[in-house]
Amino acid sequence: MPSRSLAKLTKRTLPLSRVYRLLEPGPVVLVTTARNGRRNVMPMSWHTMIEFDPPLVGCVISDRNYTFGLLKATKECVINTPTVELAAKVVACGNTSGARVDKFETFHLTPRVASRVKAPLIEECYASLECRVIDTSMVAKYCLFVLEVLKAWIDPALKSPRTIHHLGMGEFMVAGEKINLPSKMK
Amino acid sequence: MPSRSLAKLTKRTLPLSRVYRLLEPGPVVLVTTARNGRRNVMPMSWHTMIEFDPPLVGCVISDRNYTFGLLKATKECVINTPTVELAAKVVACGNTSGARVDKFETFHLTPRVASRVKAPLIEECYASLECRVIDTSMVAKYCLFVLEVLKAWIDPALKSPRTIHHLGMGEFMVAGEKINLPSKMK
Numbered sequence: 001m002p003s004r005s006l007a008k009l010t011k012r013t014l015p016l017s018r019v020y021r022l023l024e025p026g027p028v029v030l031v032t033t034a035r036n037g038r039r040n041v042m043p044m045s046w047h048t049m050i051e052f053d054p055p056l057v058g059c060v061i062s063d064r065n066y067t068f069g070l071l072k073a074t075k076e077c078v079i080n081t082p083t084v085e086l087a088a089k090v091v092a093c094g095n096t097s098g099a100r101v102d103k104f105e106t107f108h109l110t111p112r113v114a115s116r117v118k119a120p121l122i123e124e125c126y127a128s129l130e131c132r133v134i135d136t137s138m139v140a141k142y143c144l145f146v147l148e149v150l151k152a153w154i155d156p157a158l159k160s161p162r163t164i165h166h167l168g169m170g171e172f173m174v175a176g177e178k179i180n181l182p183s184k185m186k
Numbered sequence: 187m188p189s190r191s192l193a194k195l196t197k198r199t200l201p202l203s204r205v206y207r208l209l210e211p212g213p214v215v216l217v218t219t220a221r222n223g224r225r226n227v228m229p230m231s232w233h234t235m236i237e238f239d240p241p242l243v244g245c246v247i248s249d250r251n252y253t254f255g256l257l258k259a260t261k262e263c264v265i266n267t268p269t270v271e272l273a274a275k276v277v278a279c280g281n282t283s284g285a286r287v288d289k290f291e292t293f294h295l296t297p298r299v300a301s302r303v304k305a306p307l308i309e310e311c312y313a314s315l316e317c318r319v320i321d322t323s324m325v326a327k328y329c330l331f332v333l334e335v336l337k338a339w340i341d342p343a344l345k346s347p348r349t350i351h352h353l354g355m356g357e358f359m360v361a362g363e364k365i366n367l368p369s370k371m372k
Binding site for chain 2: 020027045050060088091138146165167168169172173175176179181185
């Protein structure tokens, strides 16, 4: 049964110039990949913005992870941002390998068809970024992929997403209050 | 007047194997640099862990920033982690250029002598990582420096530091509650 498009559901397009505002605070994200009927979901915290627009993202994915091979072969992924309600599923995805289980089925995550890549969006996440690998020159040395975000989706209803931030060893910080300061920085 | 060593004050050595737990949650940090009697402080959010131990950090610093030249020339910096009490000073550092003012003096930040690099530590920050640039091959294309953390300092009294996380356009998220989950991830 084919998945429905996320665009028909609760998400809206987010302008690419605003993508940095999702990743710069450093949330744990779920990286999805797909190849030859297999698909995977992997939690990731080792990412950084590299450029504003078009948005470029650097991410480090160990070659011990099943996602590494899928990403290297397909050069496509989706970066999905979960909130604290999904924290237990995020950890479950990290505790298992996609080489052995389909994490969408096992952990009841809903895949949706992306518009620019073959990797699926995760409906339960409040934002999803469809990405293409544009530079693999740092993969051999650092497992560092450079991604370009091609299309961004966001749940417009969620104004203050309670993202989770990995402190290591099973500990996570949940996004707290917001403050505003007279910054000239973008 | 020479600065005193931070080691004599409130900070303790943090094992290098634990450095990732400081940076992985994605806080805004203050990067300090020094050269020929000049020094600078720059807020930065575009960073990622690359390796656990020895800790490697990737960071993107625009060539429009005064810090870029200092870092490229000296290949040394300190990554200092402020908490929310310093938020106004963090923004002030971002709103001004080190080419024109000494931000330590202007914003009343206290420099301390580092042990492995010439760049100063910031006493008011709860953690400081002395770093050396080990790879500049991605600087021309992405302004991406790879740093190795040589020495790490932390205030052992602060168990739940209220770090700040940049959402863009003057908006910051302050670190909220902690949760623990049965994760197998490091």
